Ligand SMILES: NC(=O)c1ccc[n+]([C@@H]2O[C@H](COP(=O)([O-])OP(=O)(O)OC[C@H]3O[C@@H](n4cnc5c(N)ncnc54)[C@H](O)[C@@H]3O)[C@@H](O)[C@H]2O)c1
C-alpha cells in the first residue's frame with residue numbers, strides 16, 4: 001500500500017502504511033537505514049500479547065536482537081517513574097548509541113518510548129509503530145515526544161523525529177469500538193482544515209470505515225498521514241501552519257481537563273470541540289450553513305457527539321479554557337474554517353467561545 005517520505009532535511013524519513021506491515025518491520029527498518037544489532041521494543045500490557053511477538057520475529061529475521069520492554073497500558077505510564085524503569089531495561093539490554101527503539105502501541109507508548117529514545121545516550125533512533133487509530137493518523141508522525149508532569153500533560157518532552165513510521169491497519173481490528181471511533185475525529189479534522197474532497201470521500205466510505213475494511217482504512221490513514229506530513233514539513237517546530245492541526249482542540253482540551261482525564265476520550269472531546277469550532281466559524285468566519293451541517297453530520301455518522309452533554313458548561317470548563325497554552329490576554333488563538341478544507345487562526349475572546357457552546 002502507501003509508502004511516502006516526510007521531507008525534513010536531515011530528519012527526513014519514510015512512512016509505510018499497509019495491512020500486515022507488522023510482519024515487515026525488520027525489513028522496512030533495514031531499508032530505512034537502521035543498523036542491525038541491539039534493539040528495544042517498547043510496548044504496553046494490552047498490545048504486547050497481541051502484536052509484540054510478530055514484530056520481534058520480523059526484527060530477528062532482519063538481524064536485530066530485540067528485547068521487549070512492557071509498560072502498563074494507559075496514560076499513567078507517561079511518567080518519570082516508567083521512564084526510569086525503561087532506562088533500566090535499556091541498560092540491561094545493552095542499548096548503545098547505534099541501537100534502535102521500536103515503539104509499538106498507541107500514543108502513550110509512542111510519546112513515552114519516543115522521549116526515552118530522544119534522551120538515551122543523547123538520542124538513539126526510534127521507529128514508530130502505531131496501533132491505535134489516533135496514533136496511526138496523528139501522534140506517530142511529527143516528532144513530538146514526552147511524558148506528563150503531575151501539574152499538566154506533556155510538560156516534559158522533546159522533538160525527536162522517527163527514522164521510520166509503520167502503520168499496520170490490520171492491527172486496528174482489535175481496537176475497542178470507542179477507541180476506534182475517537183480516532184476518526186482526527187481523520188475528519190484533516191478534511192475539515194485542508195482537504196474538502198476528503199470530506200466527500202469520508203461521507204461515501206463511512207460504512208466501510210466502520211466495518212474496518214482494511215483497504216479503506218489504509219487509504220484514509222495514508223491520506224491523513226500525508227496531510228500531517230505536509231504540515232510538519234512546513235512547520236516542524238510549531239511556529240505557524242502547524243497550529244491549524246488544533247482545530248477542535250482548544251475546546252477539546254478544556255473539556256478533557258475539566259471532565260477529568262479519561263472520562264471523555266481525546267477524540268470524543270475533539271469532536272465536541274469541532275462542533276463548537278463550526279458554530280464559531282458560522283458566527284465569525286462566514287462558514288455556510290450547508291458546509292457546517294455537512295461537517296456536523298459527518299462527525300455524527302462516525303458515532304461521535306458534536307454537542308456538550310447536558311450539565312458540562314461549568315466553571316471547571318471555563319477555568320480549563322482560560323489555562324490554554326495558546327491564550328493571549330482575554331482570549332485565545334482559535335482555529336476556524338471559512339469553508340470545508342480551509343482553516344486559519346483568529347484571536348477570539350473566552351466569552352465568545354463559551355457562548356458558542358450553547
Ligand atoms: N505526540 C503527538 O503528537 C501526540 C498527538 C496526539 C496525542 N498524543 C498522545 O497520545 C496519547 C493517546 O494515545 P492513544 O489514544 O493511542 O492511547 P493509548 O496509547 O493509551 O491507547 C489506548 C488503549 O488502546 C490499547 N491498544 C493500543 N493498540 C491496540 C490495538 N491494536 N488493539 C487493542 N487495543 C489496543 C492500549 O493498550 C490502550 O489501552 C496521549 O497521551 C496523547 O497525549 C500525542
Ligand SMILES: [Zn+2]
Pocket residue numbers: 138186249266270
Ligand atoms: Zn488530537
